[in-house]
Amino acid sequence: MCGIIGLVAKNPVNQAIYDGLTVLQHRGQDAAGMVTCDGSKLYLRKDNGLVRDVFHTRHMLNLKGNMGIGHIRYPTAGCSSSAEAQPFYVNSPYGITLAHNGNLTNADVLKEDLMRDDLRHLNTNSDSEVLLNILAHELNAIGKHRNELESSDIFQAVKKLHQRCKGGYAAVAMITGVGILGFRDPNGIRPVIFGERKTDIGTEFIIASESVAIDALDFELLRDIEPGEAVFISVDGELHTQLCVDKPNYSPCIFEHVYLARPDSIIDGISVHKARLRMGELLAQKILRVYPEHDIDVVIPIPDSSRTAALPLANELGVKYREGFVKNRYIPRTFIMPGQNIRKKSVRQKLNAIDLEFKDKNVLLVDDSIVRGTTSREIVQMAREAGAHKVYVASAAPPVRYPNVYGIDMPSATELIAYDRTVEEVAEIIGADWLIYQDIEDLINSARKGNEEIENFDTSCFTGEYVTGDVSADYLAQIESLRNDSAKQLQNADEGLTDLTENR
Numbered sequence: 001m002c003g004i005i006g007l008v009a010k011n012p013v014n015q016a017i018y019d020g021l022t023v024l025q026h027r028g029q030d031a032a033g034m035v036t037c038d039g040s041k042l043y044l045r046k047d048n049g050l051v052r053d054v055f056h057t058r059h060m061l062n063l064k065g066n067m068g069i070g071h072i073r074y075p076t077a078g079c080s081s082s083a084e085a086q087p088f089y090v091n092s093p094y095g096i097t098l099a100h101n102g103n104l105t106n107a108d109v110l111k112e113d114l115m116r117d118d119l120r121h122l123n124t125n126s127d128s129e130v131l132l133n134i135l136a137h138e139l140n141a142i143g144k145h146r147n148e149l150e151s152s153d154i155f156q157a158v159k160k161l162h163q164r165c166k167g168g169y170a171a172v173a174m175i176t177g178v179g180i181l182g183f184r185d186p187n188g189i190r191p192v193i194f195g196e197r198k199t200d201i202g203t204e205f206i207i208a209s210e211s212v213a214i215d216a217l218d219f220e221l222l223r224d225i226e227p228g229e230a231v232f233i234s235v236d237g238e239l240h241t242q243l244c245v246d247k248p249n250y251s252p253c254i255f256e257h258v259y260l261a262r263p264d265s266i267i268d269g270i271s272v273h274k275a276r277l278r279m280g281e282l283l284a285q286k287i288l289r290v291y292p293e294h295d296i297d298v299v300i301p302i303p304d305s306s307r308t309a310a311l312p313l314a315n316e317l318g319v320k321y322r323e324g325f326v327k328n329r330y331i332p333r334t335f336i337m338p339g340q341n342i343r344k345k346s347v348r349q350k351l352n353a354i355d356l357e358f359k360d361k362n363v364l365l366v367d368d369s370i371v372r373g374t375t376s377r378e379i380v381q382m383a384r385e386a387g388a389h390k391v392y393v394a395s396a397a398p399p400v401r402y403p404n405v406y407g408i409d410m411p412s413a414t415e416l417i418a419y420d421r422t423v424e425e426v427a428e429i430i431g432a433d434w435l436i437y438q439d440i441e442d443l444i445n446s447a448r449k450g451n452e453e454i455e456n457f458d459t460s461c462f463t464g465e466y467v468t469g470d471v472s473a474d475y476l477a478q479i480e481s482l483r484n485d486s487a488k489q490l491q492n493a494d495e496g497l498t499d500l501t502e503n504r
Contacts, residue, residue, distance in 0.1 A: 001260050001408055002086075002101040003027035004192065006069040006172035006180045006207040008233045010199055012036075014063035017070040020206070020213040021051045026262055027101075027209060028074030031085035035097045037235075038065030040177050042095060046071075046085040067180060067235055069172045071099035074409070084126045087174075090133060093140040094149070095176035100128035101209055102169035102190040102407035105470055110134060110164065127167075134161050135173060149178055151232045151240035158183050158230040159244040166470050168253065168406030168458070170225070172207050179234040182207035186245040187467050188227030189253050189406045189458050191267045195219040196239075205233045210265040224268050227251075251467040254457040255408060257447045258397045259305050259368045270450030273308055278446035279396040280309035280366075283438050284316030287394065290436060296392065297361040300324035302368075302379055303351070309396040310366035319364070324357035324386075325379070347378040359387030365432075369397035371410060373417030376430040384431070393432040398440045399423070402464040403479060405471055410461060412480040 003024030007013040017034050032054040033046025045059045051072065071086035087097040104110065107127035114120040114130065118137045122129055138157035142149075158181070168189030173181045184192050194207045195214040206219045214221050225231055228245030252268045253260075263273040287294065298320045301310035304327065314321035328350050357363075363383055370376050376393060383391045399418035404410045413419050418426055427435035440462055448454055460466045 001027050001074050001190075002099075003072040003209045003213075004069070004099045004101050004170065004172050004207070005071075005209070005213055006099075006174065006182060006233075007204070008067050008180050008235065008237055009204040010201045010237070011066060012064065013066055013068045014060050016206075016217055017063075017068050018051065018055055018060065020208060020217055021070045021072050023213045023216045024072055024209055025051055027260070028072035031073040031082065032071065033073075033085045033087050033099070034063055034068060034070040035087045035089070035174065036063045036065040036068035037174060037176055040095075041065075042089070042097065042176060044087070044089065044097075046082070046087070048082045048085060067174065069097060069099050069174050069180065081124075084124050084128075086126075086128055088124075088126070088129045088132045090120075090136045093136065094146050094178065096132065096136050096139070096173055097176075098128065098132040098135065098171055098173040100131050100169060100171040101192070102171075102185065103127060103167050103405060104130060104165055104169060105167040105405055105468060105475060106165070107167075113164075128171075131161075131165060131169060131171060132173070134164055139175075146175075146178060149175070151234070151242075154181055154232050155230050155240075155242040155244055162186055162228060162245050166468055168468075170209065177235060179232055180205075180207065181230060181232050182225055183230040183244070184225045184227055186228040186247075187249050187251045187458070188224075188268070189251060189467070191224070191252065191256060191261070193221065193224045193267075194231055195221045202237050203239075205237065205239060207231065207233075210261055210267065212262045212265045215264070221266070249456070249467065250454055251456040251458045252454065253404075253406060253408075254443060254447055254459050255369075255397075255404065255461060258443070260408070263305070263308050268451055268454060270447055270454075275447045275450055276305075276308035276368075276396070277312050278449060279438060279443065280311065280313035281316050282442040282446060283309065283366075283394055283396055283436070284313040286439060286442065287313075287317065287436055291434070295362050295390070296364045298322050298324075298357065299364045299366060300357060300383075301366045302375070303327045306366050306368040306396060309368065313366060313394070317364075322357045324354050324363070324383075325351045326354065327351055347375050348382075351379065351382065353382045353386040355386040357386075358383050360389055361387075362390040362392070363388045364392045364394055366394050366396065368395070369400060370395050370417060370426070370430075370437075371400050372415060373426065373430050376417075376432075380431040390433045391431070393427070393430065393435045395435070395437045396443075398437050398443060398462040399426070400461050402461050403476065404461045405466065405475070405479060406458060406460070406468075408461070413476070414480070 170192035
């Protein structure tokens with residue numbers, strides 16, 4: 001996953017984009033970038049690292065202009081080189097920059113088309129550069145000069161883009177001296193929203209991955225960009241919107257509500273916080289059905305994102321809720337970190353148990369999800385070492401058995417702990433006395449209750465059903481070869497880089 005933001009304002013936007021990226025930092029810690037526009041000039045800064053490490057005073061002073069876009073990266077395709085930090089830029093036509101969250105499932109085919117038929121050169125392995133060049137090609141095909149370009153022309157280019165691109169994607173693009181464009185794939189898999197702020201000198205607009213960025217910058221949330229819709233904001237602050245597909249299929253990613261999004265965000269009209277509260281309540285009800293005579297003494301969340309579900313779960317069970325782990329916030333995310341030994345060490349560095357909350361107790365550990373199982377196995381062992389009598393584990397999400405191909409870099413299928421295993425087998429591997437997962441129906445109901453107009457969610461990592469309908473066994477085998485531990489270790493060795501991501 002990644003985070004994107006775009007602003008058209010009446011004053012310089014560099015600080016606002018910086019602040020917005022900082023609020024969205026949970027969506028990516030690998031790299032950050034910003035490009036601003038002042039008249040016909042662009043100013044770009046991007047590099048590997050956190051927002052606070054990439055942008056220093058000297059960079060901020062040089063990021064001039066009242067319009068700009070920003071990006072934070074959590075790599076899902078391509079490599080971890082700083083060359084793949086976003087936004088990306090292409091000169092023809094007009095000078096276009098783009099920041100993207102998601103993954104194109106037909107990126108390889110599009111690359112061939114761009115180089116063979118569209119005569120465009122690609123500098124990286126990133127599908128975001130592919131998306132940018134598709135947009136640039138379709139705008140160029142319109143054949144108008146920059147000062148002749150109208151919103152209808154831009155929407156026509158997005159319509160052509162949707163016809164060519166498959167997968168899950170949300171993007172912001174800036175056309176130099178013209179305006180900012182935001183668009184979302186026809187299934188609405190990845191989130192993107194927009195808002196406005198009225199000032200004495202005119203209305204300012206923002207596009208961002210999550211509502212929390214809009215709130216933090218004191219904008220008013222207007223709404224989500226609809227599946228297949230495009231939003232264009234001219235440099236003068238005029239807002240235009242248009243649906244650019246004939247038959248959108250509203251299927252947002254449910255994993256945003258499980259883990260990815262901040263709890264104080266509202267995505268697709270659904271409060272992430274309330275969805276997680278409902279997940280905890282429904283999971284508790286399942287525990288009472290399956291283990292009506294349970295002997296749980298205390299419920300302890302695995303910080304941070306499981307806290308919201310763990311509290312109502314404890315209340316529903318009538319059991320004490322306690323904080324039993326202290327988290328070191330300076331250890332970055334690790335669930336795509338290559339190598340089991342590195343992941344195990346990272347878990348021990350990241351969490352430490354408070355012994356008195358575990359000693360001689362039957363403990364229920366609650367996590368938002370279990371992906372590789374490395375974290376769960378280490379934490380169960382930590383609970384036992386802290387003196388727990390019995391250790392049970394509950395997951396607020398169903399078993400993750402399939403890779404996500406729409407912008408979340410979950411590991412290859414064979415490295416998912418629940419892949420081709422029963423619940424009992426997973427419990428044995430992580431060392432739990434018993435393990436219980438959320439039912440898929442309850443997870444869907446937890447989210448849908450916030451917006452009953454959404455009939456479908458992308459639940460592919462739980463069910464193996466991919467909403468775009470183009471994910472073949474060959475494609476899954478391809479991403480398996482790119483995402484497994486050995487491939488990532490080799491890639492990082494070749495690049496001389498250290499992976500900055502996290503293990504779950």
